[in-house]
Amino acid sequence: DAKTTQPTSMDCAEGRAANLPCNHSTISGNEYVYWYRQIHSQGPQYIIHGLKNNETNEMASLIITEDRKSSTLILPHATLRDTAVYYCIVRVAHGAGSYQLTFGKGTKLSVIP
Amino acid sequence: EAGVAQSPRYKIIEKRQSVAFWCNPISGHATLYWYQQILGQGPKLLIQFQNNGVVDDSQLPKDRFSAERLKGVDSTLKIQPAKLEDSAVYLCASSLRTSGYNEQFFGPGTRLTVL
Numbered sequence A: 001d002a003k004t005t006q007p008t009s010m011d012c013a014e015g016r017a018a019n020l021p022c023n024h025s026t027i028s029g030n031e032y033v034y035w036y037r038q039i040h041s042q043g044p045q046y047i048i049h050g051l052k053n054n055e056t057n058e059m060a061s062l063i064i065t066e067d068r069k070s071s072t073l074i075l076p077h078a079t080l081r082d083t084a085v086y087y088c089i090v091r092v093a094h095g096a097g098s099y100q101l102t103f104g105k106g107t108k109l110s111v112i113p
Numbered sequence B: 001e002a003g004v005a006q007s008p009r010y011k012i013i014e015k016r017q018s019v020a021f022w023c024n025p026i027s028g029h030a031t032l033y034w035y036q037q038i039l040g041q042g043p044k045l046l047i048q049f050q051n052n053g054v055v056d057d058s059q060l061p062k063d064r065f066s067a068e069r070l071k072g073v074d075s076t077l078k079i080q081p082a083k084l085e086d087s088a089v090y091l092c093a094s095s096l097r098t099s100g101y102n103e104q105f106f107g108p109g110t111r112l113t114v115l
Helices: none
Strands: A009-013 A018-023 A031-038 A045-050 A061-064 A070-075 A084-092 A107-112 B005-007 B010-013 B019-024 B031-037 B044-050 B053-056 B065-068 B075-079 B088-095 B110-114
Touching (some): A070 A084, B019 B110, B044 B065
Antiparallel strands (some): A061 A070, B019 B075, B031 B088
8 A cells, every 4th residue: 555644733723724634655546545534532434535536525625636646635614523633544445455444643633712 | 323333442451361342333334344543553453354254364463362253243352361562442343335445434442451
């Protein structure tokens, strides 16, 4: 799997957009970018995933650069409940290797009132 | 829809004792995972089941850890004997699809403290 690099921690003011970067410069053509988050004392929660096009759902937007070497998760209006560790994971989506997620240390996002 | 259930939520044992964790996945989910999460780190996969068969247990310390998923539904993870370094949160996750994109749904975890 391609290795990902994320900042250790970030702060964001409540109500503002939170932009979480992820570097995955060794990503291969069949690997997707997944984002999960883990709120304190809970299990991780799926947020969004994408291959090369930008994606949006009710939780967040995912912006992937044209060369696919980096991506940004955007929480458009951060709330205190968005305080969590955010994991960027690169993985193939099909075939025998598609089932497993390899978590790094992620980015600790603190939303400040 | 009920989520992934795990019990107990907390467990404190002394080293060399045995412990077991239980997981009930979301109904109909064929794939079940056990992860270990040490404080300050991301979850690490221990074992993956597809129905009642093991798909991958390459990171499971088999000298002390064992897991089973009888009848392809509930699963139990056991540690015998426990070591201090086994102190961690043990997370269970399940997923519906057997191929293709795979969203995993996680339970709340069991926090194990080994003294």
